[in-house]
Amino acid sequence: MAPAAKRKRADGRIWVWLSGASLLLILAMMAIIGFLVCANSFQVLWPSRLDLVALADGSVFLGFPMNGDISPEGLPRTRYKVGNREINSGADFRWIYEQDVVKRNHPQEALVVNRMENGDFYGFLKRRTGGRNESATESPEEFRESLVDFQRRWNSLAEPPRRRLAALGDAWQENHLAFLKAEYEMRRALTPDAAEMWKANLERSIEREEAVKTESERAMSLFNAIRDEFQAETAVFATADGTEISFPLSALADVSSPNDMGWTAKAWRFAVNVWNILSQYPREANTDGGLFPALLGTVALVFLMAVTSFPLGVAAGVYLREYARDGILSRSARVAVNNLAGVPSIVYGIFGLGFFVYGMGGSIDRLLYPERVAAGISTYGGGGIIWSSLTLGLLTLPVVIVATEEALATVPSEIRHGSLALGATRFQTLCRVVLPMASPGILTGFILAMARAAGEVAPLMLTGAVKSAHSLPLDGEWPFVHVERKFMHLGFHIYDMGFQSPNVEASKPLVYLTALILLILVFVLNFAAIGLRKRMREKYAMRGF
Amino acid sequence: MENGDGPDTLIVEAENLDFHYGEKQALFGIGVGIRRGLATAFIGPSGCGKSTFLRCLNRMNDLVDGARVTGRLTLDGEDVNSPELDVIELRRRVGMVFQKPNPFPKSIYENVVYGLRIAGVRDRERLDAACERSLRRAALWEEVKDRLRESAMGLSGGQHQRLCIARAVAVRPEIILMDEPCSALDPRSTTKIEELITELKGDYTIVIVTHNMQQAARVSDRTVFFYEGKLMEEGETRRLFTSPGRRETEDYLTGRFG
Amino acid sequence: MISPENKPHRLRNALETLAEGIITVAGITVIAALFAMLILIVREAAPLFMPAARHETGTASLPAGIRPDDVVALGVESDLRNRSRTAGIILADGRCGFATLPGEGGGEMEFSKLAGTTGGRIRRIECRAGGLYSVLWDNNILALFAMRTAFREDADGRMRSTAAFERIVEVPLDPGLGAPICAMLRGDEKSHRAVAAYPDGTIVEKSLRPGRGLLARGQGVGSERKARATWRGEVVSTALNGDGRRLYLGTDGGDIVSVDLSGDADEEIAWDTTPAFPDARPVTSMAFLNGGYALAVGDAAGEVSIWFPRRENGEFRLRRSVGWDGTGSAVRAIAASGRDRGFLALDSGGKMRWLYSTNGRDLLDVSPDGSRPAALAANARFDALLTLEGDGTLRFHRLDGFHPEAGWRGFFGRLLYEGYEEPAFVWQSTGSDASEPKLSLVPLIWGSVKAAAYALIFATPIALAAAVYLSQFTAPAWRARLKPAVEMMAAVPSVVIGFLAALWLAPLLERYAAFFAGGHPYDQRNSLVIAIAMGFAVTPTIFSLAEDAVSAVPPSLSAASLALGASRWQTVRRVVIPSASPGIFTAVMLGFGRAVGETMIVLMAAGNTPIISLSPFDGMRTLSANIAVEMPEAPVGGTLYRTLFLCAFILFVLTLIINTAAELFRHRLRRRYGRL
Structure with missing residues (x-):
């Protein structure tokens, strides 16, 4: 090779390497994100070993090692999750310097106790008292069974009055609204007969309120009696250093001995944890418990949004492409749609707040529920899943319209002409030939839009997502879909738990898990879109000649 | 074919037909008659207006912005451009096969019965019968009878065009227009199509636009020569090719232009 | 030829048109919705730039026999939707009266002695935003009154109003010191502060603070402090802030004396003088703005300026922030809004301006056409205005100016905000009522x-x-x-x-x-x-x-x-x-x-x-x-x-x-x- 040529090749090489490194950097960043989220989530779900640590100053404690690093002074240290909030004055975590550690072992009987309040407790079982068969010699496994038995008994006895109380609460709420309405209508009645009727309604609701109150008191005392009885059943635990502490069994959610689990037991426990996360309600101001309402809220939102934006977006795209006369109006419409696709989502959010929530919602309230407005209660005028889904629908409209237009453009005009030449109307041609051919593109664009919307949080913050909703937008009572209710959402959960939570450290593991679920949801949608596009391309590809 | 009609009756008549695309005029005072039951070829150099005139016959020019027709054009005596005429109806009576074969991305069966379905025919037996009949007519039945439900996309180019012919035939049009049907095909397929045309004429009136003079000589009974938007000469094919009346026709036939 | 089944030609065309119509409507609606989004956002933001406005809403007259010079104080209040408004008038002989529009038809205003009065004539009176009046009687009793109004909609949908001057608290002043230049009272029965300044420079503060500690047993602790200040010339205007901790005295030589009353009962009262106007223009009118920090000052040339208290090198200074050109006539009265940093300045030529301190805006020339107000009063919400003219006409006005904090300067100007060293671009939208909204978008x-x-x-x-x-x-x-x-x-x-x-x-x-x-x-x-x-x-x-x-x-x-x-x-x-x-x-x-x-x-x-x-x-x-x-x-x-x-x-x-x-x-x- 001539020396000149060699030189030429050499001076470009470094840039090629740098570019390649950039590509690798991008891939590495994605991998880091995936790894971080998965690893941290895994740590939450997989039962790991509980350490019993003895320190140089004679103290001992039980805890889970979380991560290790070098302290600012240069000493290696490990962060332990020690739970036992009431004993450790509220701190869930402790930094332990390696040089202070005398011994570490993993006693088999060490227990992890998930509690209804105050997080986890780590310790040893001493005895179980109160209740029918007290026992001082139960093994952790037997204790678990006793706990399950207790919970079964407790739930079967306590569930009816609990449910009754909840139903009474709903009845009271309903009655209160009826009272407001009767009072309001009575004052505005145009005829004396109408006024009389409303007055009767008013008196009836006052009576009903009394009745509900009495019955609530009765149910409450019944429930309290049951609860007091069950409170007597307690379990006494000891911390690592021997301090005894007793909890009523009703405060315990679950018990496990991680040091005593083989691989299958751990895998089973992992599955149980996953199930719990997906099906339970959150506890402790969103730092503990499950993600069910957030998951349901996200799915319901995406579904409602799809219902609104898909038909309208496709119709608009079809209109622009097939029916609109090619003039300044359609061209400016296209420019507008393209530009709107780039508008920040928060702008859609503020529009949703101003127009949907305060505007439409406020009007609906003033029209249908003026008595509630006078009392300061908002039904539709204060954020709800319907407004959030309409806002998100608006956000995804430009994307769907553009995708529809582009998909329609890929249908060759010969096909259209062929159909028309056979005596089909424009609409028939559209339905039977053009739309089927364009559907891969349309559906792909739509699914990608949904995936993008599933990850948007900013517009939801203003239009109806809340950190804690006391009822679900989808439930068993008619009309089953309650569109005026506020809802919880995975993405909003992440924001709220990570930043508004009183105890960010405690909620961090759950935040990672929420992020993982959200990522899975979004990626599943993306893969579905790509797979669909590939399959339908094959089906409709023009091959031959 | 209805009784009483023979090769000497006119199915299409044009009288003083002008055609404009916006400002540009493409056809100048066309006056011609297409004879029923015969194959008529339109020949002429590119851009001479033969395809444009063809598309006037089934009003496919309506799809072009700014298209304007003046003059008289009748099908079976009815004015094709009358506002009372149902265009959809017209296009069922006048079938078309395009230069580039355009089968729908559906099954072979669905392609053939498409015209019937959009006309509202739902009866399964009728559709099946029509499908077989049309595919046989298009000389495609033997090749595809076992794979009617498969996608039409899997056929070869020549088969595509025959499928399009079958599709056109299925609605039993009176007249079939063919716009350079073989220009995108290989010689073997071309031969097949030409044989088809020869078979179909008689039951159907065929009008074929072609830039291939030999093809016109082979398949058509009558020939119309277009030049620069005007109808130069029209007559029986053999006579026109052997002793053309006009100088432009002779020049074209001898390859001096176009 | 195939004959089509069922549908005749016209029905098919009709259906085709229907389908086309639906798609067209949907398409246009969607595209319009996207445009509507922009329009709505603009519509919600546009009122920020709407100018302030004043509308006259009615007139009333002082009864014959009562001259405008007899009127020492005015007050006005309206209901939230400005359907009814009440004017309160206090006369020099201690009588007060009310006029309400829309009125009961006919009937003159009736005047009666102020509630709980103990004196003959009113020696000094101070009016504050929110309808509070410090009245010094000629028997040296200082009383605090509040104008209370109540608006009710009766069965016919008409607004009825009741109004009264309610006495809140009374404090006797020492008669031996003579007639004070000014006497103001802040607070209520349980805890209050009375401040008086005398021509010889004596400043007196009498206060009752709530008792602290176990021994107090809910009893207030009274105390009195005195100080001796000096100034050149005569004091022609005074201002005391809302909790009575800072007193300003404006002289006819262009100086502002600042008296710091914020200390405890055993601390000394400190005072400083700031020469406000180098050309020794008399300081003719002063008023504290909402928040009790900024001072609006009007002078003899009709100029209005805003001053902030600053502590530089341990010394107290008043620092000027923004100002508005003089009108040629001395500023006669300044009424501050109880809602924001806006205020009205009335000069002796009858010209009234509505100004806003933070961004230095001149919101509106509020002078009513063809009349020269001699006195004015506004409600705390600053949407109702009352003017009294030389011929005894009382004029009611409605003020509309809901976003005075906005405007080009408010959003993009480098402004000197209260409490800041230098002009700056600051965004700080909320805070307590005391801190002014800072809305710089920069x-x-x-x-x-x-x-x-x-x-x-x-x-x-x-x-x-x-x-x-x-x-x-x-x-x-x-x-x-x-x-x-x-x-x-x-x-x-x-x-x-x-x-x-x-x-x-x-x-x-x-x-x-x-x-x-x-x-x-x-x-x-x-x-x-x-x-x-x-x-x-x-x-x-x-x-x-x-x-x-x-x-x-x-x-x-x-x-x-x-x-x-x-x-x-x-x-x-x-x-x-x-x-x-x-x-x-x-x-x-x-x-x-x-x-x-x-x-x-x-x-x-x-x-x-x-x-x-x-x-x-x-x-x-x-x-x-x-x-x-x-x-x-x-x-x-x-x-x-x-x-x-x-x-x-x-x-x-x-x-x-x-x-x-x-x-x-x-x-x-x-x-x-x-x-x-």
Whole structure:
């Protein structure tokens, strides 16, 4: 090779390497994100070993090692999750310097106790008292069974009055609204007969309120009696250093001995944890418990949004492409749609707040529920899943319209002409030939839009997502879909738990898990879109000649 | 074919037909008659207006912005451009096969019965019968009878065009227009199509636009020569090719232009 | 020929038209909705720029026999929707009366002695925003009255009002000191402060403070303090703030004496003098603005100025912030709003101006046509105004000026805010009633631009280099796999990126902060974190478009270059990239547009402090994050609410400009380079 040529090749090489490194950097960043989220989530779900640590100053404690690093002074240290909030004055975590550690072992009987309040407790079982068969010699496994038995008994006895109380609460709420309405209508009645009727309604609701109150008191005392009885059943635990502490069994959610689990037991426990996360309600101001309402809220939102934006977006795209006369109006419409696709989502959010929530919602309230407005209660005028889904629908409209237009453009005009030449109307041609051919593109664009919307949080913050909703937008009572209710959402959960939570450290593991679920949801949608596009391309590809 | 009609009756008549695309005029005072039951070829150099005139016959020019027709054009005596005429109806009576074969991305069966379905025919037996009949007519039945439900996309180019012919035939049009049907095909397929045309004429009136003079000589009974938007000469094919009346026709036939 | 089944020709056409109609309606509705969005945002923001207005709503007359000179104080209040209004009048002989419009028909005002009166004539009276009056009787009793009104809608839908002057508390002053220049009372029965200044310079403060400690047993502790101040000339105007801790005395020699009454009962009263006007113009009128910090001063030339108390080198100074030109006539009265930093200034020529302190706006010339008010009063809400003219006419007005804090200067001006050393661009929307709303959009726009710029600095080289590499130096099989993989990056929700940036990246970088920040002040959530996080979010946008652009360059061009002996890299650098530059440029611009609009990442990882700083170790607050943070708390229809819509509009316009510029540039470059 001539020396000149060699030189030429050499001076470009470094840039090629740098570019390649950039590509690798991008891939590495994605991998880091995936790894971080998965690893941290895994740590939450997989039962790991509980350490019993003895320190140089004679103290001992039980805890889970979380991560290790070098302290600012240069000493290696490990962060332990020690739970036992009431004993450790509220701190869930402790930094332990390696040089202070005398011994570490993993006693088999060490227990992890998930509690209804105050997080986890780590310790040893001493005895179980109160209740029918007290026992001082139960093994952790037997204790678990006793706990399950207790919970079964407790739930079967306590569930009816609990449910009754909840139903009474709903009845009271309903009655209160009826009272407001009767009072309001009575004052505005145009005829004396109408006024009389409303007055009767008013008196009836006052009576009903009394009745509900009495019955609530009765149910409450019944429930309290049951609860007091069950409170007597307690379990006494000891911390690592021997301090005894007793909890009523009703405060315990679950018990496990991680040091005593083989691989299958751990895998089973992992599955149980996953199930719990997906099906339970959150506890402790969103730092503990499950993600069910957030998951349901996200799915319901995406579904409602799809219902609104898909038909309208496709119709608009079809209109622009097939029916609109090619003039300044359609061209400016296209420019507008393209530009709107780039508008920040928060702008859609503020529009949703101003127009949907305060505007439409406020009007609906003033029209249908003026008595509630006078009392300061908002039904539709204060954020709800319907407004959030309409806002998100608006956000995804430009994307769907553009995708529809582009998909329609890929249908060759010969096909259209062929159909028309056979005596089909424009609409028939559209339905039977053009739309089927364009559907891969349309559906792909739509699914990608949904995936993008599933990850948007900013517009939801203003239009109806809340950190804690006391009822679900989808439930068993008619009309089953309650569109005026506020809802919880995975993405909003992440924001709220990570930043508004009183105890960010405690909620961090759950935040990672929420992020993982959200990522899975979004990626599943993306893969579905790509797979669909590939399959339908094959089906409709023009091959031959 | 209805009784009483023979090769000497006119199915299409044009009288003083002008055609404009916006400002540009493409056809100048066309006056011609297409004879029923015969194959008529339109020949002429590119851009001479033969395809444009063809598309006037089934009003496919309506799809072009700014298209304007003046003059008289009748099908079976009815004015094709009358506002009372149902265009959809017209296009069922006048079938078309395009230069580039355009089968729908559906099954072979669905392609053939498409015209019937959009006309509202739902009866399964009728559709099946029509499908077989049309595919046989298009000389495609033997090749595809076992794979009617498969996608039409899997056929070869020549088969595509025959499928399009079958599709056109299925609605039993009176007249079939063919716009350079073989220009995108290989010689073997071309031969097949030409044989088809020869078979179909008689039951159907065929009008074929072609830039291939030999093809016109082979398949058509009558020939119309277009030049620069005007109808130069029209007559029986053999006579026109052997002793053309006009100088432009002779020049074209001898390859001096176009 | 096949005959069609069932549908006759007309029905089919009708159905066809119907279908076409539905699609057309849907299509137009959708497109209109998208336009409507912009219109609604503009509509919600527009009232910010509506000018203030005054409308006359009625007149009444003083009864015959009562001269305008007999009137020592006025008060006015209206109901929320301004359907009914009441004027209160206090006369020098201690009588008071009310006039309500719409009236009961006929009937003159009736005057009766003020409630609980103990004196004969009124010696001195001070009026404060909110309808409070300090009355000094000629028997040296100082009393505090409040004008109380109640509006009720009766069964016929008419408004009825009842009004009274309620006595709140009384304090006797020492008669031995003579007649004071001014005497004011603040507080109520349980705790109050009476302040009086005398012509010889004596300042007296008598206060009753709530008892502290076990021994007090709910009893108040009374105390009295005295001080001796000196001033040149005569005191012609006074002002005492809402809790009575600061007293200002304005002289006819242009000085303002400031008396600090904030100390405990055993501390000395401190006082200072500030020469306000070098040309010794008399200080004719003074009033505290809402919040009790800023002082509005009117002088003999009709000029109005705002003064802030400052402590410089341990010395007390009054510092002037904004001012308005003189009208030629001395300022006679200043009435301050109880709702914001606005106030009315009336001069002896009858000209009334509505001014706003923070942004120095002259909201409106409120002078009623053809009349010369001699006295004025406004309600605390500052939507009802009452003027008394020389001929005894009482005129009622309605004031509309709901967003005085807004305006070009309010949003974009460098203003001297209360309590600040220097004029600055500050965004601080809320706080207590005492702190004034600071609505400068400059720090927010700066934040948006800075965040986007930092993100681009991080993302552009990486994304472009990777795009070029993938397009030109990678085997097609790998390209088909890697391109979608990188495009998957775009699927990661920004809330996840933001949370990882804030909870993982920021602490990580902070560990090494000392290493690369040197001695600079370091914020954990700073621009560096944003650069990386938002850069990550923006990279797929730039990468995707750039890769498409580079790949679209016809291979024949590269082939030609290689055939001439250039290396791969040289070909890429000199031939491929320039050909692809329109697309590359568009990619970067669109990436910038995306970064400007990003909300969640900035919300979580940028510290959210609205500051203007170039340092990469500081945080910022962007327009988008601002909307997300402030909107949930903003009262509907208020200034903050509308300002946030203005922020949204600015964002909208910014992204519009960026996208359009990108397209235009691409067209220009396309013509220059001939393709793509």
